């Protein structure tokens with residue numbers, strides 16, 4: 001029943017509630033009475049007693065699901081001003097050294113025996129367990145797994161856990177059911193929070209290196225962006241032949257000359273976390289495109305760059321450590337488009353040319369995706 005309340009609070013379109021909520025409840029009731037079937041070939045649910053021996057050779061490389069628990073750094077309380085920091089930042093600092101968490105939902109076959117080399121664009125979408133409606137909208141719109149212009153587009157949602165105890169269990173159950181039905185969720189056993197987004201990013205890079213290193217390009221983004229994935233494929237395919245996925249590529253909405261926010265809001269980064277007042281250039285985390293080469297470099301760098309709570313700035317730090325630079329693309333507007341006054345903000349013509357734009361409700365996503373594909377659309 002708590003799903004119901006959650007959705008009501010979020011005021012999603014009533015018809016969505018009417019359609020989605022009963023289905024969910026039925027699914028949950030059903031699964032609580034029926035044990036899950038054995039994992040299919042495409043989706044593997046990992047539990048401690050269900051490990052490796054009969055995993056196919058292509059995926060048996062490393063165990064991503066068995067990490068010893070990582071403990072709070074107790075000496076952190078002694079750093080100057082620690083007790084005056086908001087609890088979430090105290091937690092960040094105390095767990096900053098933890099870069100491994102067990103994988104609870106894996107997709108060992110996502111990239112098949114080719115390690116992903118047949119995947120042209122892998123969509124990597126940050127999504128919290130409770131964002132079920134957003135995932136559904138994306139599965140049916142821009143993140144649909146398909147071939148465009150001869151190039152395969154595949155999708156994974158990356159997630160931690162939400163809530164505690166019973167709520168956490170139920171949310172994990174939701175993710176499990178979704179994974180069984182769609183085969184598109186990677187979930188690690190760490191607590192979802194804004195300040196843990198960097199951790200999620202790093203855990204994904206580790207998974208990628210192990211399970212899918214040959215996928216050519218990645219879109220890394222939030223679950224509330226509108227990404228014109230057809231345009232992205234065409235952009236990556238280039239005018240005169242495809243860009244080289246074994247070369248550096250990191251494009252998005254470029255942020256330069258910024259630094260840590262020192263006011264105590266959501267983005268607050270105290271000097272205890274970073275003393276320097278500047279960040280290297282980075283791309284806004286709403287969405288950016290990168291090549292497999294750059295993803296690999298970022299993972300290598302992340303081993304020695306201390307985690308930073310702002311995930312997109314952290315990517316910039318890892319790039320800088322490797323001597324690489326992010327770049328901008330005019331079609332990426334994670335802050336939302338700046339439209340001239342008196343223009344309908346949902347006019348599909350504004351989206352024909354873009355690669356991605358931030359902040360959409362699931363129902364808007366459906367309409368927009370349909371409209372940009374309307375052959376009669378005249379701009």
Ligand SMILES: *[C@@H]1O[C@H](CO)[C@@H](O)[C@H](O)[C@H]1NC(C)=O
Pocket residue numbers: 074075076077078
């Ligand atoms: C913090 O500092 C105090 C005084 O120096 C010391 O007694 C205590 O053991 C320290 N605590 C930790 C967890 O390091």
Ligand SMILES: *[C@@H]1O[C@H](CO)[C@@H](O)[C@H](O)[C@H]1NC(C)=O
Pocket residue numbers: 073074075076079097
């Ligand atoms: C724990 O925190 C102390 C104080 O900030 C630091 O010197 C030490 O390196 C940290 N330990 C780990 C494992 O990160």
Ligand SMILES: *[C@@H]1O[C@H](CO)[C@@H](O)[C@H](O)[C@H]1NC(C)=O
Pocket residue numbers: 088089091092095189190191192193195196
């Ligand atoms: C990040 O996740 C870990 C593991 O669940 C948790 O202990 C820690 O408090 C979280 N950090 C923040 C800042 O929420």
Ligand SMILES: *[C@@H]1O[C@H](CO)[C@@H](O)[C@H](O)[C@H]1NC(C)=O
Pocket residue numbers: 239240
């Ligand atoms: C593509 O190739 C043509 C002909 O060689 C050249 O004139 C053009 O500048 C190239 N375009 C790009 C974007 O490289």
